[in-house]
Ligand SMILES: Nc1ncnc2c1ncn2[C@@H]1O[C@H](COP(=O)(O)OP(=O)(O)OP(=O)(O)O)[C@@H](O)[C@H]1O
């Protein structure tokens with residue numbers, strides 16, 4: 001079974017970004033996503049780009065990993081760029097080819113929008129690259145905590161997420177086993193017309209579902225036997241703590257944002 | 267006389283009003299610090315007994331007393347703290363995303379403070395020899411290792427009874443041996459009653475006492491040695507007899523005098539090499 005798939009996108013490491021409190025990471029990324037839309041000139045874009053690139057470098061994750069994660073969005077980025085070249089009609093005409101006029105404004109617009117897009121994707125993907133899914137779950141649980149007042153099932157949601165995370169590899173291993181078992185009985189998942197292949201998936205899904213239900217039932221029983229009675233009065237082993245380093249990084253980020261607002265055009 | 271720890275008083279149970287009785291008038295006692303094996307054919311009600319012991323199910327008739335507390339809605343959480351249970355499927359009882367999270371789960375449920383949890387996790391993982399796997403995810407563990415973590419998770423809350431419901435059934439022989447060794451160690455070191463529900467004869471032999479279930483009733487209650495002398499009856503209710511016991515029987519039929527019913531190779535060997543001196 002593919003290991004990459006099992007652990008998701010997370011790349012283990014011990015960098016500053018890895019060690020940052022996941023709540024801090026989520027907050028900063030959330031703010032970054034908003035502030036990207038305030039950049040509107042070379043200086044402000046440069047500040048954000050430099051910030052993103054330095055952050056990426058600090059993670060010490062090989063660049064090819066990150067590029068691999070971006071493959072599906074490259075297409076979108078390029079598509080956006082080309083679209084802008086075609087539709088935007090501002091500034092002076094750079095050249096004309098077979099009746100198509102390329103404007104300077106289009107080039108600038110297209111470049112800016114694609115860059116914005118790239119920065120957004122890069123920064124958000126850094127979250128999953130440097131944070132384990134369970135840390136993200138803990139952070140979400142903690143950040144949604146105030147919603148408990150309006151009876152939003154925060155603890156249950158977090159537990160659901162962590163149990164799903166726990167069972168994804170198990171179910172993948174099982175899928176693998178069942179598909180091998182079916183293949184040995186002559187079921188062909190890989191070749192033939194699409195309709196036939198879809199049909200072949202049924203004998204894979206049915207046993208998978210049956211076993212997932214059985215697992216769920218047994219797990220519920222085991223949890224109850226171990227004294228689970230909901231979120232009330234529970235303590236937690238994994239605890240999030242804001243350290244000095246988190247404050248430091250946040251201050252740094254605030255400086256970056258201040259820089260952005262000082263340099264942008266009004 | 268040893269102190270009573272678990273008591274079933276005329277317990278009858280069925281899974282629904284329309285369903286047949288799964289347990290009928292079952293009564294037995296289990297003492298403090300005792301190792302009891304429960305055997306019986308498939309569907310004879312063994313797992314049901316286990317679930318009744320920690321309030322996962324309640325009987326329609328009769329009473330179950332755990333350490334002086336009747337098992338009912340009022341006492342169920344205290345009963346579950348005292349009675350720990352390990353199930354058959356290693357995967358379907360592993361709740362945490364890592365070993366330490368799984369061991370912590372039961373303690374978290376009871377609001378144990380964090381420092382104490384960390385300490386307990388270290389202790390119980392050591393007791394099952396899994397201390398090097400603190401941060402390992404379940405899919406990187408073998409079945410036997412997962413079951414040892416399950417045992418540690420149960421031990422973490424200091425139970426007085428440990429129930430293993432076919433906890434070794436899905437393991438290879440090596441995994442089984444590891445588990446049985448672990449449990450025997452734990453029982454020797456702690457004041458803990460051990461109940462093993464099993465089809466594995468080796469596990470039966472290790473117990474002090476055996477409760478044999480047949481079609482929802484207690485069929486017999488005796489030491490393993492006594493039980494395995496009833497070979498034909500056992501076979502009638504769908505149970506096997508250890509090979510050594512069969513071999514001893516065969517030898518007896520051939521006029522080899524065997525006095526003590528042997529339960530393992532060592533004991534049979536003892537019987538045989540001292541044979542001459544007995545004649
Ligand atoms: N959830 C349930 N609903 C209805 N009937 C059940 C349920 N669980 C078990 N039974 C029935 O109760 C009877 C006893 O089941 P139990 O699981 O206690 O047997 P067991 O001795 O543990 O068997 P095995 O050796 O197969 O584990 C069986 O006839 C079974 O079909």
Ligand SMILES: [Mg+2]
Nearest residue numbers: 312313314432
């Ligand atoms: Mg059973």
